[in-house]
Amino acid sequence: MSKKRTLPMGAHFMSGDIACAEGAIVAGCRFFAGYPITPATEIAEHLSERMPEFGGIYIQMEDEIASIAAVLGASYAGLKAMTATSGPGFSLMQENIGLAVMTETPCVIVDIMRGGPSTGQPTLPGQQDVMQAKWGSHGDYGIIALAPSSVQEMFNLTIEAFNLSETYRVPTLLMGDEIVAHMWEKVVIPSTSEMRMVSRKKPHVSPDKYAPFMPEDDLVPPMACFGEGYRFHATGLTHDEYGYPRTQDSEVQTKLVRRLCEKISQNADRIIKVEEVMLEDADVVVVAYGIVARAALSAVRKAREAGIKAGLLRLVTLWPFPEKHVTKAAKQAKALVVPEMNCGQMVREVERAAKETSVAFLSKLGEDPHTPQEILDVIRRCA
Amino acid sequence: MVQEMVHPFTRYLREAMMPHIWCSGCGNGIVLNCFVQALDELQKDLDQLVVVSGIGCIGRTAGYTNADSFHTTHGRAIAFASGVKLANPELEVVVISGDGDLFAIGGNHFIHAARRNIGIKVICANNFNYGMTGGQQGPTTPLEASTTTTPYGNIEHPFNLVHLAAASGATYVARWTTLHVRRLTQSIKRMLQKEGFCFIEVVSPCPEIFGRRNKMRTGLDMMEWFRRASVVENFSDPSKAEITPEKLVVGEFVNVEKVSYERLLHEKIAQINEKAMGW
Numbered sequence: 295m296s297k298k299r300t301l302p303m304g305a306h307f308m309s310g311d312i313a314c315a316e317g318a319i320v321a322g323c324r325f326f327a328g329y330p331i332t333p334a335t336e337i338a339e340h341l342s343e344r345m346p347e348f349g350g351i352y353i354q355m356e357d358e359i360a361s362i363a364a365v366l367g368a369s370y371a372g373l374k375a376m377t378a379t380s381g382p383g384f385s386l387m388q389e390n391i392g393l394a395v396m397t398e399t400p401c402v403i404v405d406i407m408r409g410g411p412s413t414g415q416p417t418l419p420g421q422q423d424v425m426q427a428k429w430g431s432h433g434d435y436g437i438i439a440l441a442p443s444s445v446q447e448m449f450n451l452t453i454e455a456f457n458l459s460e461t462y463r464v465p466t467l468l469m470g471d472e473i474v475a476h477m478w479e480k481v482v483i484p485s486t487s488e489m490r491m492v493s494r495k496k497p498h499v500s501p502d503k504y505a506p507f508m509p510e511d512d513l514v515p516p517m518a519c520f521g522e523g524y525r526f527h528a529t530g531l532t533h534d535e536y537g538y539p540r541t542q543d544s545e546v547q548t549k550l551v552r553r554l555c556e557k558i559s560q561n562a563d564r565i566i567k568v569e570e571v572m573l574e575d576a577d578v579v580v581v582a583y584g585i586v587a588r589a590a591l592s593a594v595r596k597a598r599e600a601g602i603k604a605g606l607l608r609l610v611t612l613w614p615f616p617e618k619h620v621t622k623a624a625k626q627a628k629a630l631v632v633p634e635m636n637c638g639q640m641v642r643e644v645e646r647a648a649k650e651t652s653v654a655f656l657s658k659l660g661e662d663p664h665t666p667q668e669i670l671d672v673i674r675r676c677a
Numbered sequence: 678m679v680q681e682m683v684h685p686f687t688r689y690l691r692e693a694m695m696p697h698i699w700c701s702g703c704g705n706g707i708v709l710n711c712f713v714q715a716l717d718e719l720q721k722d723l724d725q726l727v728v729v730s731g732i733g734c735i736g737r738t739a740g741y742t743n744a745d746s747f748h749t750t751h752g753r754a755i756a757f758a759s760g761v762k763l764a765n766p767e768l769e770v771v772v773i774s775g776d777g778d779l780f781a782i783g784g785n786h787f788i789h790a791a792r793r794n795i796g797i798k799v800i801c802a803n804n805f806n807y808g809m810t811g812g813q814q815g816p817t818t819p820l821e822a823s824t825t826t827t828p829y830g831n832i833e834h835p836f837n838l839v840h841l842a843a844a845s846g847a848t849y850v851a852r853w854t855t856l857h858v859r860r861l862t863q864s865i866k867r868m869l870q871k872e873g874f875c876f877i878e879v880v881s882p883c884p885e886i887f888g889r890r891n892k893m894r895t896g897l898d899m900m901e902w903f904r905r906a907s908v909v910e911n912f913s914d915p916s917k918a919e920i921t922p923e924k925l926v927v928g929e930f931v932n933v934e935k936v937s938y939e940r941l942l943h944e945k946i947a948q949i950n951e952k953a954m955g956w
Contacts, residue, residue: 325764346949351763351942356789360756363749363786367729367760370747371768375760393750520745520761521768523724527691527740529748538694539740539748 303485310448310475311336311378314404314468315344316483317452318376322491323402324350325368325375327361329383332416333472334406337378358383362390366399370528372519374456374493378404381423382413384430391465392431395554397528398463398507398515400494402455405467406475407584409659418661419472421584421635425642427467428613434551436558438565439467439613441583445479451610457492458565462557463514469612471635473585473663501525507550508535513557562614569608570619572598576605578676579623580631581644583609586663590633593669602677612640620647627651629676633664652676689713689723691743698737702888702896704855704881705735708802709742711858711879712773715865726769729758731778734809735802735881738773752783755790758797766796766939769869776803777815780836784816791845794873796937800865801838801876804883812886819920823890838878839915843931848873850915850931854880854903857927864929873937880925 300320308316315337318326326345328338338354345352351368355361361377368375379387384405394401409415410422423430427439438458440451451468459466497504497516506526509515515535518524531539532547540546558565571591573579578597582590587608597604607623609616620643624630630648632641633656641655656672658664690713699705716726726744730736732751739746749757754772762770772779779787779801790797806824807813813826817838821830842850849871853861861879868875882888882899893899903925910918911928918926 325760327760346946349946349950353759353763353942355756355759356785359753360759360786360789363753363756364760364763366749367747367757367762368764369760371727371761371764373764375764389750390753393753397747520727521725521765525723525744527694527746527748529740530750531748536693538691 301483303483306481306483307478308445308481309336309478310442310445310470311406312340313445313449313481314378314452314470315340317449318402318456319344319348320489321374321453321456322493323374323376323456324348325365325373326351326377327353327355327364327368327375328377328379329355329358329361331380331383333408333475334378334380334404336475337404358386359390362387362394362403365401366390366394366397369399369401370520372521374400374460376402376404378406380406380408380416381410381420384423384426388426388430392433392435393530394465395431395435395437396530398517399465400459400463400517401465402452402459403465403467404452405469407469407471417472419585419635419663421471421586421639424469424612424636425639427469434555436464436555437467437613438462438464438558438611439469441469441609441612442474443584443587443608444474445477446481448474449481449483453489453491457490460492460494461514462561463494463517464558469584471584497524505535506537507533509553509557513553513560558614565611565614566616566619567610568616568619569606569610571606571608573605573607573623575603576623576626577603577628578631578673579605579607579627580633580669580673581607581609581620581623582633583612583640586633586635589664589666590669592666593673596666596670597673597677602673604673604677609640615643615647617643617647620644621649624648624651629654631656631669631672631676633658633669635659635663686713686717689716689743690741694740697741699734700885702882702884702899703734704804704879704883705738705802707855707858708735708773708800708879708881709738711862712800712865714862715869718862719866719869721769721869725767726771727758727761729754729761729770729772731774731783732809733775733778733807735773735775736778752778752781753786754778755783755786755797755799759790759795762795762797763939763942766943770797772797772799774801776801776805776817776838777807780838780841781816788841788845791842791847791874791876793938794846794848794935796873796939798868798875799877801878802881803838803878804881804887806883806887808883808886812890824887837916837918839918839930842876843915846874847876847931848933848935849875851929852878852880852918852927854907854925854927855882856900856903856907867932872940873935880920
C-alpha cells in the first residue's frame with residue numbers, strides 16, 4: 295500500500311505540531327527548511343518523514359536565518375514553502391520576513407510561542423510574540439497572522455495560512471503556543487472536496503510584457519517563478535513595477551510601501567476571521583485568542599450560568615487586527631476583558647478599537663494559562 | 678547607411694539597468710564580463726539560469742544579468758540559492774557576491790552549503806574591504822592594511838578563502854585576479870559544467886575605496902600588483918595560497934567529483950516512494 299497519501303478523512307488523534315505538519319502537506323507545501331527549537335521541533339521531525347513521501351523537500355539548515363532564506367528561494371522556484379520555529383528563531387528570521395514582504399514571496403512561518411524574552415522558558419507557553427508578528431521586521435508593511443486555539447486549528451489554520459499567503463503574496467504567520475503544539479487532541483480531517491486550496495496567480499502576459507510587481511485590482515501582482523522563461527529581477531531594495539531598484543525615487547517608494555500595506559488593509563474583510571460566542575446581548579465581552587480563548591469560553595459559560603450576560607470574541611486572525619469586530623462588540627458592552635499570556639500586547643489594539651468602552655486586562659506569565667475562574671472573577675467585577 | 682552596433686553580449690545583460698554603479702578602475706565589470714563570456718561559450722540557456730547575490734557593489738550583478746535574478750538581504754545569497762536549487766535542481770544557480778557578504782555576515786551559510794555539497798556555483802569578488810559602505814575593514818582585509826575603520830592598520834588575520842572552501846568540502850576551488858581574464862573565463866566554464874558546490878575567488882581591484890589608502894591609487898596600480906605578484910600554482914596546497922604584496926598565489930586548487938546533495942536527496946525520495954509503493 296502506498297504511504298504516499300494524506301491522512302484519510304475522519305477523526306484522528308494527534309499533537310498540534312503533527313497537525314500543523316499534516317495540514318501543510320494537505321495545503322500543498324512541498325518545501326520545509328528549519329532548525330531544531332523547542333517547542334516547534336516536532337513539526338520538523340514529522341515533515342522529515344512525511345515530505346519525501348510526497349516528493350517534497352525537507353532540509354535542516356544551519357540556523358533560522360538560513361531556513362527562512364531557503365524558504366524564500368524555494369517559493370521563488372515555484373514550491374509552496376514553510377518553516378517553523380519559536381521565539382529565538384522567530385527573532386532571527388525577522389530581517390528575511392521583511393525581504394519576503396518586499397519581494398512579495400508567498401510563504402508560511404510557524405511560530406510556536408514560548409515564554410520570553412531571550413531563551414526564556416523553552417518548554418512553557420507564551421503569547422509574547424504577537425506584536426513582533428506585526429512589527430518585527432524594520433519598515434512599514436502589512437502582514438497576516440493567525441492564532442490557533444486547538445489541535446484542530448493547527449491543522450485548519452496551517453492550510454488557511456498557505457491559502458492567504460498564496461492569495462496575497464505575503465508571508466503568513468501561524469502564531470501557535472507551546473500548549474496547542476504539544477497537546478494531543480481529536481482532529482477531524484474533512485474530505486478533499488470540503489477543503490479549498492489556493493495557489494498564487496500566474497502571469498497572463500508573455501515574458502517581454504511581464505512586469506513582476508505590477509499589481510492587479512486586488513493590489514497583488516501575478517507571480518512568475520524562476521525557470522519559466524520570464525527572466526525577471528527581484529530585490530529587497532525599493533523597486534518599480536519591473537523589479538528594478540529605484541532607491542532615490544520618493545514617488546516609487548511611496549507607491550510601493552503604501553501598496554504593501556494596503557494590499558492587506560484593503561482586503562482585511564476577506565482575510566479576517568473571528569469566532570463570536572453569545573455576543574448578541576453581552577454586557578461583558580472577553581476578547582481572547584490562542585489557548586487562552588479556551589479558558590475564556592469556559593469562563594463565559596460559567597458567567598452565563600450565574601446570570602451574567604457575558605460573551606466571547608475570539609480572534610482567529612490577529613493581523614490584520616479585527617478592529618471592526620471589536621468596535622462593534624464594544625459598542626453594546628459595558629466592558630471588555632482581555633486575558634493574555636504576556637504583559638499587555640493585543641490589549642493595546644483592543645483599547646484602540648473599544649473607543650469609550652472600558653477594557654480590563656488580565657496578564658499571566660510563567661507556566662499555565664489563565665484558569666476559567668481567574669477570568670470569571672474579572673467578568674464578575676466588570677458586570 | 679549606418680548600421681547600429683550591437684555588442685555581442687547585449688542579450689546577456691539588462692540594458693534597462695545600465696549604467697552600472699561601479700567606480701572607474703573597479704574589477705566588478707571584468708568579473709561580469711568573464712561570467713557572460715563563459716555563458717556565451719557554453720551556450721547556456723538563460724531561461725534556466727538564476728543569478729543570486731547579496732549586498733555590496735558586486736551584488737548588483739544579479740540585476741545586470743538578463744536571467745531570473747534575486748538580490749537578497751546581506752549575507753543570505755547562498756541560503757536563498759540553496760532553496761532555489763533544491764526546489765528545482767534543473768536550474769543553474771549561480772551566486773555572485775563579495776567577500777564581506779559571503780564570508781563575514783554570510784560565512785556560516787558558505788561553509789554549510791559547501792559541506793552539504795549543494796550544487797550552487799559561487800563567484801566571490803574579493804576587494805579586501807567593504808566598498809559600498811565606504812571602505813571598512815572586512816574578513817579578507819590584509820594585516821596592517823589601512824581602511825576607514827583600521828586607521829592605525831589592521832590587526833585581524835584575513836581568511837584564506839580558497840583554503841576555507843577546500844576545507845569545507847567544495848568540489849571545485851580556484852582563485853584568479855581580474856588580470857587573468859582568459860583563465861578566469863575558462864575556470865567559470867569548468868565550474869558551470871560540474872556537479873556540486875563550486876567556488877571561484879576573484880581578487881578584484883578597488884582603487885577608489887581600498888587602493889588609495891594602501892599605496893595603489895588607481896586601478897592600474899592594483900592591476901600592476903596582480904601582474905607583479907601573481908604566481909600560478911595549479912593544484913598546490915590551498916592552505917599555502919598566500920596573498921601578500923610580494924606573492925599572490927592563483928590557480929585551480931580543487932577539482933574533484935562528489936555526488937551533490939540534491940542528487941542524493943532526490944535519489945532518497947525516489948527510494949522512499951518505491952518502498953512505499955511496495956515495489
